[in-house]
Amino acid sequence: MAKNVVALIGTGQTKFKTHYADKTYIELAQDAAKLALDDAGMEPGEIDAVVFSMAPTQFMGVNDCDRWATSHVWGAGKPFMRIHAGGATGGSALQAGYVHIASGVYRSVLVVGADRVAETPDAQHILNLIWDRFYEHDFALNTVTMTALAAQRYMARYGTTEEQFARVVVRGRKNAMGNPYAHLRGDITVDDVMNSPRVSYPYKRFDICPRSSGAAAVVLTNLDIAKQKSTKPAFVTGVSAITHSVFMGDRMGVYSETEFSDHDGEHIAAYEAYRQAGITNPASQIQVAELYDPFSTFQFPILEGLGFCGRGRAAAISDEGGWDMDGQVAINPSGGTLCTNPIGVTGLVRIVDAADQIRGKAGQNQIKGVHNAVATAAGGSTQFFTVTMLGDDHAPAGRVQ
Amino acid sequence: MSTAIDDNVIHGEWHVRYNYSVGKVAGHFFDGLKQRKILASSCSASGIAYLPPRAYCERAFEPCDGWVEAGHQGVIEAATIVTAAFENLPPPPYAIAYVRLDNASTALVNFVRGMDLSDVPAAAAKLKPGAKVKVVFKDAPEGRITDFHYELAE
Numbered sequence: 001m002a003k004n005v006v007a008l009i010g011t012g013q014t015k016f017k018t019h020y021a022d023k024t025y026i027e028l029a030q031d032a033a034k035l036a037l038d039d040a041g042m043e044p045g046e047i048d049a050v051v052f053s054m055a056p057t058q059f060m061g062v063n064d065c066d067r068w069a070t071s072h073v074w075g076a077g078k079p080f081m082r083i084h085a086g087g088a089t090g091g092s093a094l095q096a097g098y099v100h101i102a103s104g105v106y107r108s109v110l111v112v113g114a115d116r117v118a119e120t121p122d123a124q125h126i127l128n129l130i131w132d133r134f135y136e137h138d139f140a141l142n143t144v145t146m147t148a149l150a151a152q153r154y155m156a157r158y159g160t161t162e163e164q165f166a167r168v169v170v171r172g173r174k175n176a177m178g179n180p181y182a183h184l185r186g187d188i189t190v191d192d193v194m195n196s197p198r199v200s201y202p203y204k205r206f207d208i209c210p211r212s213s214g215a216a217a218v219v220l221t222n223l224d225i226a227k228q229k230s231t232k233p234a235f236v237t238g239v240s241a242i243t244h245s246v247f248m249g250d251r252m253g254v255y256s257e258t259e260f261s262d263h264d265g266e267h268i269a270a271y272e273a274y275r276q277a278g279i280t281n282p283a284s285q286i287q288v289a290e291l292y293d294p295f296s297t298f299q300f301p302i303l304e305g306l307g308f309c310g311r312g313r314a315a316a317i318s319d320e321g322g323w324d325m326d327g328q329v330a331i332n333p334s335g336g337t338l339c340t341n342p343i344g345v346t347g348l349v350r351i352v353d354a355a356d357q358i359r360g361k362a363g364q365n366q367i368k369g370v371h372n373a374v375a376t377a378a379g380g381s382t383q384f385f386t387v388t389m390l391g392d393d394h395a396p397a398g399r400v401q
Numbered sequence: 402m403s404t405a406i407d408d409n410v411i412h413g414e415w416h417v418r419y420n421y422s423v424g425k426v427a428g429h430f431f432d433g434l435k436q437r438k439i440l441a442s443s444c445s446a447s448g449i450a451y452l453p454p455r456a457y458c459e460r461a462f463e464p465c466d467g468w469v470e471a472g473h474q475g476v477i478e479a480a481t482i483v484t485a486a487f488e489n490l491p492p493p494p495y496a497i498a499y500v501r502l503d504n505a506s507t508a509l510v511n512f513v514r515g516m517d518l519s520d521v522p523a524a525a526a527k528l529k530p531g532a533k534v535k536v537v538f539k540d541a542p543e544g545r546i547t548d549f550h551y552e553l554a555e
Contacts, residue, residue, distance in 0.1 A: 019407075021406050021407040021409075022406055058415070061413055061415075121488065122487055122488035122489075124487040124488070124490070125487060125488035125489045125490070128487070128489065128490060133419075133421045134421070134423065134427045134453070134546065135427075135453035135509070135510075135546050136453075136510055136546075138546060138547050139497055139510045139511055139512060140483060140487070140490045140491055140495065140497055140512075141497070141510065142487065142490070144487075145481055145483060145497055148481035148483075149479040149480065149481050149497065149498075149499060150479065152479055152480055152481055152525065152528075152529075152530075153478065153479040153530055156529050156530045156531075157530075197484075197485065198484045198485070198521055199483070199484060199485040200481045200482070200483045200484070200485065201481050201482040201483075201484075201521050201522070201524075201525045202525070205485075245459065247453065247507065248479075248499065248508075248510075249452070249453075249478070249499045249501075249507045249508030249509055249510060250451075250507045250508075252478035252479060252499055252501065252507075252508045253478055253501045253506070253507070253508060255449060255506035255507065256507075257460075260478075260479065261479070
């Protein structure tokens, strides 16, 4: 069955920061919904269904808070569904919205969410609770330690140094200076990163994302409505998601089908999304990548998995500035997840930033001549991976419908 | 309007209790631990021996049909040294490693104890993938995953 063209015609994101003292959770979500609807030139009545993007709700402290938000995001009286895939939630929510339009079941869908990760004082306490009580919970696993384990393994495989990871932080914070919504930004040095307190080898504090609060939303619609509403939509040209076993220990060693430290799921998902979008040479056909990189160690394996360079090569290219704003592919012009991580919508922020680049709405951080952009998300115990392709042409050469 | 918006918060806490049913597979594994045995569930169709044990082989799409006793020696596949305090987690410093024990196909996480962690990069160098470790059981195993830990073998 041929899929309908899916157009993204509205984006909205709030400023991200540690605390929002002047708004509640649902008011934040509402802000993003209103921004996206205004950008799309739509009234709430033109939205057929709402997809709500929200990961664990124990950070913000209202259990299953999606039900609190329904009417604030104009979901009352409509189909309303929450998507939760851990850190990959925003990418999965976008892909759920995509399926609603591609199938022809709905004409226009609002994908929206919000998070307040710092409403509780220690997010890692909550993240430790995602492991089973029988075999893994007792060993201090959380998102910091589990990704530190992957990073240590990656370093051993490819000889990457802590200083090379530190350069990713420096670049991200610098890029974020041009992004008015970013949480952390500024001119810092490799020494600043190296001298920040050690947390979990190889991580120092600056290798780790902040706990952010804020909201994001997009409006997806079909080609007919996009033509009426938008002079320049971003088209969703490829979507793919891969899920791994919960047990990270299954992805190490000679019996494993995938490699834990390589973020292999992202690689598998990327090449399916590329196939759909007609991308055969990612490094020459994609101009912008918005990566889900909450830790400084994520970029290299993901860039390699996305096919921008060979395995083990990304760090050396980084050292030479190849991933800078003016490099071969602009990596996280927004500053990325390392600078801003509102977990329940982080994957959606990646979509917003990538779509704004396609639509020429990225402000100070606009990259010239963006025809294709890729957005990733990852979640669970390095377990859920999504890759979404966005483009300025709904029928590019090689597109698989 | 009040000028003290920043300080106007409502405090909340969650206290929730659970009793997790162990089931047959984990129950057999825990019984083994009481005898200082680390039992991997095995699948004759795929040849994979799983730690933690599974009821079903995800690769062969067949039930695991046997048990294999894992060795008390193994190699590190990934490790980290934690030097920051997290709420409700052990006081730092501590080392965590995924270890593939002899006779097992997959790696099992546990603490690595008995090492000097004061120089983190130096300690990390000793915990590189491929480093050999041994299993050390506590004096009176209770049938819980916390009955043992790893130590460097040399």
